[in-house]
Amino acid sequence: MKIGIDFMGGSFALQSTIEGLIFTHNDINPTIQLCLYYKKKIITPLLTKYKAFPQEFEIIQIP
Numbered sequence: 509m510k511i512g513i514d515f516m517g518g519s520f521a522l523q524s525t526i527e528g529l530i531f532t533h534n535d536i537n538p539t540i541q542l543c544l545y546y547k548k549k550i551i552t553p554l555l556t557k558y559k560a561f562p563q564e565f566e567i568i569q570i571p
Contacts, residue, residue, distance in 0.1 A: 509539065510566070515546035522546075522554070530558050545570050 515525050543566040555562045
């Protein structure tokens with residue numbers, strides 16, 4: 509199963525979404541793949557900053 513997460517939003521939406529993603533990622537079934545919709549050059553360093561491995565997610569580039 510894949511779950512898509514859109515990172516577009518308000519002032520602190522990106523940071524809040526990343527924090528929630530990391531919290532949830534540690535507790536979900538490993539057969540569920542999280543697909544992140546955002547700009548790869550922005551989201552990849554943020555995942556690393558929060559000690560997540562970008563390769564564990566499918567990052568879908570948006571314009």
